[in-house]
Amino acid sequence: MNESLRERALRMLARREYSRHELAAKLGALAGSADQMASLLDQLAASGLLSDERYASVRARSRGSRLGDSRIARELRARGVDDRLIAQALATVEDELTRARHVWRKRYGDPLPVATGDVAERARQYRFLVSRGFSHETIRRLIGADFEDDEVCPTGRAD
Secondary structure: OOHHHHHHHHHHHHHOOOOHHHHHHHHOOOOOOHHHHHHHHHHHHHOOOOOHHHHHHHHHHHHHOOOOHHHHHHHHHHOOOOHHHHHHHHHOOOOHHHHHHHHHHHHHOOOOOOOOOOHHHHHHHHHHHHHOOOOHHHHHHHHOOOHHHOOOOOOOOOO
16 A cells, blocks of 8 residues: 555544545545555554544534534545434534524524514524524424514525
8 A cells, every 4th residue: 555645544534523525535635546545544544544424413412513514424424424423423513402592692692582563574584594504493492483474585596
């Protein structure tokens, strides 16, 4: 095996966690063959230096303070993490409503909104939380909005 490839992988893993898929993509140009890359990744995983489970857990905790479950899951899937590991990682972070409340308060301050007549402002807040990956149900519970009765769709799309 190319020793420089292994050294490069170890230097990268010393700085931060990587998923198997992500590390393979970063090192792909340096590997002589796909078999060589697979062998290196298998060795790193066997020695505990590379773990998709650990990567998903760390990523969910670090991004969880700012993002909703769907956005975190989408990011992890894009980095090649299995859905089972994503579900396990999301189970270890604070519940989505608490995180959404924190994000909302940081952006809009106190007190939490109540269903007021200002549909445009509620829709703006709704879109902000949707863009952060929070579920529609969580957002409805947080801002007390019932948009089914309003003539303005909160996401800006015609449903």
